[in-house]
Structure formats: structure tokens, C-alpha cells
Amino acid sequence: xxxxxxxxxxxxxxxxxxxxxxxxxxxxxxxxxxxxxxxxxxxxxxxxxxxxxxxxxxxxxxxxxxxxxxxxxxxxxxxxxxxxxxxxxxxxxxxxxxxxxxxxxxxxxxxxxxxxxxxxxxxxxxxxxxxxxxxxxxxxxxxxxxxxxxxxxxxxxxxxxxxxxxxxxxxxxxxxxxxxxxxxxxxxxxxxxxxxxxxxxxxxxxxxxxxxxxxxxxxxxxxxxxxxxxxxxxxxxxxxxxxxxxxxxxxxxxxxxxxxxxxxxxxxxxxxxxxxxxxxxxxxxxxxxxxxxxxxxxxxxxxxxxxxxxxxxxxxxxxxxxx
Amino acid sequence: xxxxxxxxxxxxxxxxxxxxxxxxxxxxxxxxxxxxxxxxxxxxxxxxxxxxxxxxxxxxxxxxxxxxxxxxxxxxxxxxxxxxxxxxxxxxxxxxxxxxxxxxxxxxxxxxxxxxxxxxxxxxxxxxxxxxxxxxxxxxxxxxxxxxxxxxxxxxxxxxxxxxxxxxxxxxxxxxxxxxxxxxxxxxxxxxxxxxxxxxxxxxxxxxxxxxxxxxxxxxxxxxxxxxxxxxxxxxxxxxxxxxxxxxxxxxxxxxxxxxxxxxxxxxxxxxxxxxxxxxxxxxxxxxxxxxxxxxxxxxxxxxxxxxxxxxxxxxxxxxxxx
Numbered sequence: 001x002x003x004x005x006x007x008x009x010x011x012x013x014x015x016x017x018x019x020x021x022x023x024x025x026x027x028x029x030x031x032x033x034x035x036x037x038x039x040x041x042x043x044x045x046x047x048x049x050x051x052x053x054x055x056x057x058x059x060x061x062x063x064x065x066x067x068x069x070x071x072x073x074x075x076x077x078x079x080x081x082x083x084x085x086x087x088x089x090x091x092x093x094x095x096x097x098x099x100x101x102x103x104x105x106x107x108x109x110x111x112x113x114x115x116x117x118x119x120x121x122x123x124x125x126x127x128x129x130x131x132x133x134x135x136x137x138x139x140x141x142x143x144x145x146x147x148x149x150x151x152x153x154x155x156x157x158x159x160x161x162x163x164x165x166x167x168x169x170x171x172x173x174x175x176x177x178x179x180x181x182x183x184x185x186x187x188x189x190x191x192x193x194x195x196x197x198x199x200x201x202x203x204x205x206x207x208x209x210x211x212x213x214x215x216x217x218x219x220x221x222x223x224x225x226x227x228x229x230x231x232x233x234x235x236x237x238x239x240x241x242x243x244x245x246x247x248x249x250x251x252x253x254x255x256x257x258x259x260x261x262x263x264x265x266x267x268x269x270x271x272x273x274x275x276x277x278x279x280x281x282x283x284x285x286x287x288x289x290x291x292x293x294x295x296x297x298x299x300x301x302x303x304x305x306x307x308x309x310x311x312x313x314x315x316x317x318x319x320x321x322x323x
Numbered sequence: 324x325x326x327x328x329x330x331x332x333x334x335x336x337x338x339x340x341x342x343x344x345x346x347x348x349x350x351x352x353x354x355x356x357x358x359x360x361x362x363x364x365x366x367x368x369x370x371x372x373x374x375x376x377x378x379x380x381x382x383x384x385x386x387x388x389x390x391x392x393x394x395x396x397x398x399x400x401x402x403x404x405x406x407x408x409x410x411x412x413x414x415x416x417x418x419x420x421x422x423x424x425x426x427x428x429x430x431x432x433x434x435x436x437x438x439x440x441x442x443x444x445x446x447x448x449x450x451x452x453x454x455x456x457x458x459x460x461x462x463x464x465x466x467x468x469x470x471x472x473x474x475x476x477x478x479x480x481x482x483x484x485x486x487x488x489x490x491x492x493x494x495x496x497x498x499x500x501x502x503x504x505x506x507x508x509x510x511x512x513x514x515x516x517x518x519x520x521x522x523x524x525x526x527x528x529x530x531x532x533x534x535x536x537x538x539x540x541x542x543x544x545x546x547x548x549x550x551x552x553x554x555x556x557x558x559x560x561x562x563x564x565x566x567x568x569x570x571x572x573x574x575x576x577x578x579x580x581x582x583x584x585x586x587x588x589x590x591x592x593x594x595x596x597x598x599x600x601x602x603x604x605x606x607x608x609x610x611x612x613x614x615x616x617x618x619x620x621x622x623x624x625x626x627x628x629x630x631x632x633x634x635x636x637x638x639x640x641x642x643x644x645x646x
Contacts, residue, residue: 268616319609
């Protein structure tokens with residue numbers, strides 16, 4: 001790896017190869033890469049981050065592809081983070097459907113990064129945040145973060161974007177309806193894709209009703225909008241983007257009050273996630289190194305203690321808890 | 324709440340109402356409930372835990388329902404933990420499709436518990452483990468754990484069962500194919516449900532091929548089996564259960580070598596999860612209490628530090644890391 005300061009400068013100039021190398025080095029856990037990230041951080045915070053989430057098969061990738069196309073036509077630079085729901089056991093990425101976006105591969109104004117989970121106590125959230133920071137520091141105007149909206153972490157990643165888009169399609173089974181209801185609350189914009197399918201207006205009506213119920217419960221200043229699209233046929237994308245702009249404008253009102261609040265939440269979240277992973281990793285390292293971990297597991301297996309008591313005792317010993 | 328010792332005795336006798344009350348109290352974070360859980364733990368470890376995971380809409384609930392039916396017919400008692408993929412923001416459970424299982428609601432030998440995520444740094448994994456411990460201590464012969472196989476946590480929960488079943492259906496989009504590939508590695512048993520649909524034999528062949536590739540990479544003693552079912556029409560369930568038994572038998576071979584290894588992994592996993600959540604919760608409490616957290620967030624917002632350096636410094640101060 002080059003000198004950290006040199007890499008920082010390359011990335012601030014938007015150099016694609018330096019950014020790709022840094023992301024790979026971050027994945028591999030190279031300490032110097034982390035130092036670069038620290039130096040890049042103060043240069044981030046300018047991009048508008050859009051989260052795109054929804055069940056498998058609703059056409060998120062196609063929609064993302066269209067959004068890239070339109071944003072590029074307007075002259076904006078775009079970064080994309082696609083979070084792949086792959087095995088927490090293998091760490092391997094399945095890049096199959098990313099191929100759809102390959103037509104942007106030769107466009108210097110677009111940077112696409114696919115992420116897989118790494119290791120057991122995975123850094124899916126941490127990795128995606130690091131990539132967003134790099135893209136942001138590169139000067140991308142828009143960063144699209146595409147995740148599958150089912151798991152906790154995946155919803156979380158999309159939800160901490162400035163504008164969160166939840167995508168659905170007409171006529172899914174009730175399993176998926178249930179999920180949709182669950183992530184509805186994080187949506188700033190709702191998209192009914194494949195809107196030529198039977199039941200589109202029914203889905204639209206259902207969503208509208210759910211939004212009304214929601215707005216009774218919590219009175220937010222922003223009322224989520226619903227858009228009908230057919231991403232494959234390039235229908236309704238312009239209207240959707242106008243909706244994104246409207247939300248962006250809302251965030252900027254009153255000296256950017258809502259935007260500052262969103263930014264505060266992002267920073268808080270990011271710091272706490274890093275703290276959680278970091279404390280845990282360091283602790284497990286120490287406990288593995290001195291044999292304490294193995295000792296505790298054997299004690300639990302022998303039923304001389306239980307995992308609840310064992311963890312409480314250990315935490316009290318470290319942090320002086322309130323036992 | 325009754326005296327902990329009394330509750331423990333009620334649950335060891337298998338009393339349904341005491342168990343339901345305890346699970347609710349655990350959800351509500353009542354300290355006495357945690358004390359009961361500690362006392363129950365040494366009585367757990369006898370049930371055979373079966374994880375059932377797969378994408379939304381593949382018919383996991385219907386399949387679970389059938390498995391309950393057959394296990395009951397054979398005179399076994401059954402516990403069910405259904406992990407609902409609901410909002411990490413609301414904490415509300417969507418119980419809609421659990422209704423399918425309601426025909427077992429009056430059967431004293433079946434205990435069904437739906438779980439939602441609670442709070443931001445949620446205890447989805449921790450909650451489901453606690454419920455499993457209670458069901459196990461109640462003396463249930465089989466515990467079925469149904470999760471949506473997309474998120475990291477959800478896959479993890481199913482994967483730490485003794486027998487893990489991954490369910491798919493013929494002819495899903497490539498998004499879902501990708502997921503299936505990802506969780507294939509945790510499967511002891513693969514189920515192609517809705518097997519009367521077009522493309523069933525193709526899906527079967529695809530899975531077979533993927534399994535063969537996998538067995539080259541890692542030579543495990545157990546070769547995953549594939550079963551075709553039509554859960555709604557009650558087809559293929561008996562064969563599937565025979566497959567579960569075969570796997571159970573495999574785990575018991577050589578003085579239960581494989582079972583002991585699985586149990587070791589479960590205990591290790593459970594302890595580490597409790598440690599991770601517990602350390603983090605205690606730490607955030609302390610940092611919020613003394614104003615340090617707010618101080619750090621403001622410093623990051625003012626760009627006088629970054630989240631990476633801030634978390635590293637804090638961890639080094641607490642644990643004396645290797646900085």
C-alpha cells in the first residue's frame with residue numbers, strides 16, 4: 001500500500017483505482033487502510049445518501065440501475081453500495097445480479113461496490129459505512145445503498161440513509177406483506193415496482209391506508225410519498241426522482257434542521273456500532289489468549305454455571321457493573 | 324411474579340401458563356425472570372432443536388405446521404419459536420401468518436411463541452435462545468425454530484440448531500437463488516417445497532450440483548439430503564421427518580461425537596452473544612450517564628475526531644488494548 005497521506009489525496013481527487021484498492025484493503029483488515037479512513041472521514045458528509053430496500057425479487061437492482069442512469073444524465077456523480085445477503089459462514093459474495101448494472105462499468109462517474117458479510121461477528125454494517133465514507137470523500141453527489149429489507153442489519157443500513165426508499169411489488173404472499181409492514185416505518189418514499197402487474201392499485205391503496213394509520217401514531221413533518229414504477233420498462237423513474245428531490249428539500253428546510261437531526265443520528269449510530277464491535281473483538285482476543293474463554297465454556301457445559309451468570313460476572317469484573 | 328424457585332418448578336413440570344408468563348417477563352426485562360432463566364439453564368440440553376429457514380413465501384409456516392402434526396401423532400411434545408422479521412424501530416410483532424398454526428393452540432403438547440425484535444440493539448438472537456432454553460427445560464422433545472433466511476442474525480439462529488433445514492421453492496427470481504446459495508452451507512437438510520410447481524426437478528438438480536461442489540470444498544461426514552414436499556397438500560412430510568431422524572442418528576454416532584461438537588458450538592455462541600450485548604449495554608449506560616457519549620458525538624460532528632479513532636481510544640482506555 002502507498003503512504004496513507006498519498007492515498008488520501010488520490011481519493012479526494014476521486015481516483016477510482018485508489019478507492020477500489022482501499023476498499024479491498026479495508027476488507028482485508030490492513031491497519032494502514034484504517035488510518036486512511038480516519039483521514040478521509042472529515043471530508044465526508046456532503047453526499048446525499050439514498051437507501052433502497054425491499055424483499056428479494058422486487059427489482060431493487062433494476063431500479064437502482066435506472067436511478068444511476070437518470071442521475072448521470074443530469075450530470076451527477078454516483079456511488080453505489082450493494083449489500084449482498086450471503087452466507088455469514090463463507091464470506092463469499094454472489095455477484096450474479098450485479099451484472100445488470102455493468103453497463104455503468106465504464107462510466108468514470110459511477111462507482112459500484114458489492115459487499116458480502118465477513119466472518120461470524122460480521123461487519124456488514126461497519127463495512128458498508130466505511131465504503132460510504134470513501135465514496136463520500138471521493139466527492140460523489142449521490143450514494144445509493146441497496147439492501148435486502150428483511151434482516152435487522154440490512155434494514156438498519158438502509159434506514160440510516162438520508163432518504164430511505166422501500167420497494168415492493170403487487171401481489172406478494174402474506175409473508176412478504178408482513179415484512180413490508182415492518183419496514184414501512186423507516187420509509188420516506190414507497191415504491192410499487194412492476195406496477196403493470198395485477199393488483200397494483202390494491203397494493204397502492206393498502207400502503208396508503210397503512211401510512212395513514214402510521215401518521216396517526218406518530219406525527220412526523222414528512223408524509224411518505226408512494227410512487228408506481230416499472231423499472232425494467234423505464235416507467236415512472238423521473239417522477240420517483242422528483243420525489244427524492246422533494247424529500248431532500250424538506251431536509252434542508254429551517255436551516256437544515258431535519259438534515260442535522262439525521263446527521264446526528266448517523267454519527268451516533270456509526271460510533272456506537274464501531275464501539276460495540278471493537279470492544280467485543282478486543283475482549284474475545286484477550287479471553288482467548290489467556291484461556292479464560294475455554295474455561296468458561298467448559299464450566300457451562302459441566303453445568304457449574306450458566307451463560308447468563310457467566311457473562312454478568314465477567315462484565316461486572318471488567319466494567320464494575322451495578323451488580 | 325411468583326418466587327423464582329416456584330416458577331422454576333412450575334416450568335420443569337411443563338406448566339404452559341407459567342412458561343408464557345416467564346417469556347413475557349423476559350421480554351419486559353424483569354430481573355427476576357432472568358434469575359429464573361439461570362436456574363432453568365442446567366435443565367436444558369435434552370430437546371432436539373430443528374432450525375427451519377428460507378426466503379419469504381416458500382411456505383415455512385405451513386411446513387412447520389405439518390411437522391408439528393406428525394411429531395404430535397408420534398406422541399412427541401413440541402415447542403415452536405417463530406422469529407418474525409418486523410421493524411427494529413417499532414418492536415411490534417406481526418402475527419398474521421402465525422394463524423396458520425392456530426389449530427394446535429388447544430393442544431397442551433405444543434407451545435408456540437412468536438418473537439419480534441425489541442429495540443435498536445435488539446435481542447432477536449438472545450430472545451430466541453432464552454425461549455429455546457425455557458421450552459427445553461419444560462421437557463419438549465422437539466423444538467422447531469422458524470426464521471426468515473435472509474438476514475445475518477436470522478440465518479445464525481437457524482444455523483445453531485442441531486438439525487438445520489433450508490427450504491426453497493421452484494422457480495424463484497435470481498435474487499432468491501443467490502440467497503439460497505448463501506445459506507446452503509448451513510443446511511443439513513434441503514427442502515424443495517411446492518414441488519408440484521414447474522421447474523421442481525430443475526431446482527432439485529441445481530441443489531444437488533451445488534451440494535457436490537460444496538462437498539469437494541469441505542469434506543463433512545454428513546452429506547445433506549434433499550427432499551421434495553408439498554406441505555399444503557401434506558405430501559412428502561413423512562419422508563422429510565425420516566431424514567431428520569437420520570441426521571439425529573448421525574449426531575449420536577461414536578458416543579455422540581458430532582452432537583457434543585454441536586453442543587459446544589451452541590454454548591460458545593450463546594455465551595459470546597450474551598457477552599457482546601451485555602458489555603455494550605453496560606458501556607452505553609455508563610457513557611450516557613456521565614455525558615461522555617454526547618461529548619464524543621459532538622466532537623465527531625465538529626470534525627475534531629472521527630468515529631474510528633474515537634472508538635479505538637475509548638476501547639484502549641477501558642480494556643487497555645494493544646495500541
